Amino acid sequence: MRDVVVAGIGQTKYGMLWDYSLRDLAALAVIEALDSNAVDKIDSIYTGNFSAGTFVEQEHIGALVADYTGFVPLSSTRVENACASGAVAFRTAFNEIASGFSDVCLVLGIEKMSDVVTSEAVYSLSLAGDREYEGYQGVTFPALFALVAKSYMHEFNMPRRALSQVSVKNHENAYSNPKAQFKRKITLEDVENATMIADPLTLLDCSPISDGASAVILMSLDKAKELNVEKPIRVAGIAQASDTLALAHRDSFVSFGATVEAAKKAYKMASKNPSDIDFLEVHDCFTIAEITAIEDLGFYKKGDGFKAVLSGELNACGKLPVNTSGGLKAKGHPVGATGVGQIITLTEQLRGIFEGCALKNPKSGLAHNLGGSGSSVVVTILEVI
């Protein structure tokens, strides 16, 4: 298997981008990624996109992307794994390059969510869950994670404040990130007094509806050397795992089995332990998901994650910075783009060019992208060469 590196990156701002269509966003992110290391020859394209069919009434996004980024007649494929679509597209391209089948791939993550009203967006998002056997009971995505939060609070006596602290921290981190959707610091009281969506989760425990696109140029290490790519970032480990489509069918509601499984495989591939990782971008679609993620990824014992949040050690200046980008909560969550956006944050931090809560000389970072109620998970470990 060949070494694969992130060579180029580009992304739009995340947010309610009223003036930009799905096609505009695709082109903007891809042009920036191509310009970032002056590559103009690629072998194939993979696009992570969750639900353009319901958001903008357009399927066949593979061909659309090739067309509107000027890459016809290249092979161009759309990949869908709910909120993990971006990371799955990245992993698909990784496999193609590692196997020697291609030298350079373009990976795009994209979602245009604001062309529909909120109730329709909520409907689209609900399709990532088990529509037939959970959705039919009136389940929403906040409700699924509220069930997890309630179970966790019951089992480990977690105070509501720990959830609030995740949101406060991630808004704090997003404040200095020029690409973030929310540039507004919030207080614990703001979170707790916000509209209740599904107990115990309020509006400020939930990631927003967002538009955005993130693009990455992935290539073999040999190709990067040939092209004199500056600061290529190596994909040290990457793994994907699945779990039941319905949350109710799990043995545990406080741990996501797919995260545990994908992490185990990614650490093995990278020959690393959690103690070798300097910082994380985790899938905080809801505040509780950040707490379960840092435990399932092996950084804290089950039931101790919320204590780490409260102690401040997950802050940008803390022992284990988590979501320096602002996370899904405050950077924004254009569903298909998120997994690729996390890779961009890791790459920028590792290259020392992150605009925002920049870390001091990190050597290795981990991204955790979760789909649905934890039914698909990708864990990726990147490192400085």
Add this chain to the structure above:
Amino acid sequence: MVKLSTPRSWKEKKHRYRFIGSLCSDCSKRIFPTRKRCPNCGSKNLKDYYLPKKGKILTFTIVRTAPDGFSDFAPYPLAIVELDDGVRLMLQIVDTNIENVDIGNNVEIVFRRLYVEGKAGHIIYGPKARVTN
């Protein structure tokens, strides 16, 4: 309006109207809805069986912001229920003051209106649960 079409609802009559699940003849795994291959052992020897009508709440939430088609019920409790034989499923909790719903509550399955679909207003029924303790 809920966008689950009438033919799709019709195919669910076994699960929604008769409350049937699968029992694996090889490893005794029980699961709802029915499967064609056992998620535990991979066996294809699965048979239909009637699920027990009693269970308990493992975790719950109160849905305050309901999706389209469910706002008439809001706020409504939603729970993951473990039936007496270990099968787990998602159910709305009805006939119970929302303040009284809690983890560990005993429940029984009841047959209720789920939602109305399409322009014709086809009413879809199915299982929900009621607290009994």
